[in-house]
Amino acid sequence: MAAIQIQSHDMDTLTSSFYQQDTVTVAEKLLGKTLVYQGQKGVVSGIINETEAYTQDDEASHSYRGRKTKRNQPMFLSGGHIYMYLIYGMYYCFNIVTEEAGRGCAVLIRGIVPALGLDIMRQNRQKIDSEKNLANGPGKLVLAMQIPPSYNGQSILNNDTISITDNERSVTDIQRTGRIGITKGIEKKWRFCATILSPK
DNA sequence: AGAAAGATCTTCT
DNA sequence: GAAGATCTTTCTA
Numbered sequence: 001m002a003a004i005q006i007q008s009h010d011m012d013t014l015t016s017s018f019y020q021q022d023t024v025t026v027a028e029k030l031l032g033k034t035l036v037y038q039g040q041k042g043v044v045s046g047i048i049n050e051t052e053a054y055t056q057d058d059e060a061s062h063s064y065r066g067r068k069t070k071r072n073q074p075m076f077l078s079g080g081h082i083y084m085y086l087i088y089g090m091y092y093c094f095n096i097v098t099e100e101a102g103r104g105c106a107v108l109i110r111g112i113v114p115a116l117g118l119d120i121m122r123q124n125r126q127k128i129d130s131e132k133n134l135a136n137g138p139g140k141l142v143l144a145m146q147i148p149p150s151y152n153g154q155s156i157l158n159n160d161t162i163s164i165t166d167n168e169r170s171v172t173d174i175q176r177t178g179r180i181g182i183t184k185g186i187e188k189k190w191r192f193c194a195t196i197l198s199p200k
Numbered sequence: 201a202g203a204a205a206g207a208t209c210t211t212c213t
Numbered sequence: 214g215a216a217g218a219t220c221t222t223t224c225t226a
């Protein structure tokens with residue numbers, strides 16, 4: 001029998017069944033989970049504290065008009081794939097596809113509380129001094145963690161360099177509001193924010 | 201074909 | 214609080 005291989009995502013990494021739940025449920029449950037990336041400069045991680053859900057029958061979603069543009073292809077992969085897209089010509093947003101293949105659903109990660117690799121993240125965002133503003137926005141967290149857009153379309157389930165883990169960090173004060181920066185689908189309360197509590 | 205808007209962030213005033 | 218940077222998609226003529 002071969003030796004057991006130890007990987008960074010063996011214990012508490014979220015698996016396919018987590019992402020194949022209802023998209024809004026996944027968006028809420030991602031609060032308090034940890035996004036970990038093994039970058040060129042070292043490991044960076046953060047606790048997710050803000051998310052938004054997008055589904056195909058949702059006017060605000062990139063998948064709304066079906067699988068026909070080059071950009072939205074990854075949204076139609078199975079739950080657990082990564083969807084990254086360029087917004088306003090300057091920033092990338094990081095999403096996790098949810099539900100089964102072909103559904104066109106995803107959760108946008110809108111904010112993290114930096115955990116590991118603070119020095120690296122500050123280096124990646126030289127103009128920013130306060131820790132609070134390091135990764136409290138969808139474009140900001142991609143810049144801070146320096147996640148390259150080549151992850152678009154890849155799976156996060158059994159990936160050597162990027163994963164989402166459940167470290168059982170407790171969250172409090174969960175808020176459910178309308179989504180940010182959209183003009184359609186504003187009646188849907190699909191944005192979730194939470195306060196992350198310190199480890200026990 | 202051209203224009204406008206968009207799941208944003210920074211730098212001004 | 215408002216504007217600018219700058220790429221993809223969608224809407225309009």
